[in-house]
Amino acid sequence: DVKVTQSSRYLVKRTGEKVFLECVQDMDHENMFWYRQDPGLGLRLIYFSYDVKMKEKGDIPEGYSVSREKKERFSLILESASTNQTSMYLCASSLGDSQLYEQYFGPGTRLTVT
Amino acid sequence: AQSVAQPEDQVNVAEGNPLTVKCTYSVSGNPYLFWYVQYPNRGLQFLLKYITGDNLVKGSYGFEAEFNKSQTSFHLKKPSALVSDSALYFCAVNNFNKFYFGSGTKLNVKP
Numbered sequence: 266d267v268k269v270t271q272s273s274r275y276l277v278k279r280t281g282e283k284v285f286l287e288c289v290q291d292m293d294h295e296n297m298f299w300y301r302q303d304p305g306l307g308l309r310l311i312y313f314s315y316d317v318k319m320k321e322k323g324d325i326p327e328g329y330s331v332s333r334e335k336k337e338r339f340s341l342i343l344e345s346a347s348t349n350q351t352s353m354y355l356c357a358s359s360l361g362d363s364q365l366y367e368q369y370f371g372p373g374t375r376l377t378v379t
Numbered sequence: 380a381q382s383v384a385q386p387e388d389q390v391n392v393a394e395g396n397p398l399t400v401k402c403t404y405s406v407s408g409n410p411y412l413f414w415y416v417q418y419p420n421r422g423l424q425f426l427l428k429y430i431t432g433d434n435l436v437k438g439s440y441g442f443e444a445e446f447n448k449s450q451t452s453f454h455l456k457k458p459s460a461l462v463s464d465s466a467l468y469f470c471a472v473n474n475f476n477k478f479y480f481g482s483g484t485k486l487n488v489k490p
Contacts, residue, residue: 269422274420296476298478300480305388305482306482307385307469307480307481307482307483308423308469308471308478308480309480310477310478313477315476323477355422355423357422357423365411365428365430367413367425367428368423368425368478369425370415370422370423370424371422372420372421372422373420373421373422
């Protein structure tokens with residue numbers, strides 16, 4: 266059974282803190298993605314990666330960075346957390362470089378920045 | 380620009396009745412279309428996809444979706460709704476390996 270895991274389900278951080286969100290997939294997928302989900306806005310892509318050490322900006326990369334040192338792990342970093350980064354963060358992975366393949370999602374991390 | 384629209388924030392239906400959740404899209408090139416479902420406090424789960432071929436696609440949990448190229452739509456349907464179908468549904472399009480999601484439609488199935 267395919268699995269994408271995220272390091273925390275709930276996280277509370279203070280403004281200005283550096284925050285790490287970790288995502289691990291056990292499916293040997295090439296592609297990994299970070300989204301944030303906000304009510305009424307759906308999912309918005311923050312960053313994605315097609316290979317180890319490779320990253321590309323999504324639609325809303327400002328205030329975020331990512332790291333992919335190993336194929337199975339994709340980390341999202343909030344360099345200096347702000348209250349407008351309070352959100353649900355979803356990690357996903359997919360197979361190959363084809364548009365045909367669906368994404369598999371982790372359970373999400375609900376981040377609150379106070 | 381690529382986009383996906385789900386015109387209804389919420390759909391209410393009685394158990395046993397048919398349901399439809401609407402989705403329209405705008406992409407350059409061939410559309411690769413997907414439906415996902417999100418149950419409370421869970422990640423998204425894949426339901427079905429349209430790549431090519433038959434316009435009626437069947438997926439998980441008895442759901443199906445109809446691709447209509449002329450209307451650029453990909454509506455999700457189920458002949459008989461269950462209370463357990465109550466969830467948040469997202470339509471998405473994959474264009475050059477980037478997924479674009481709609482804003483989501485909350486489906487409420489009343490007993």
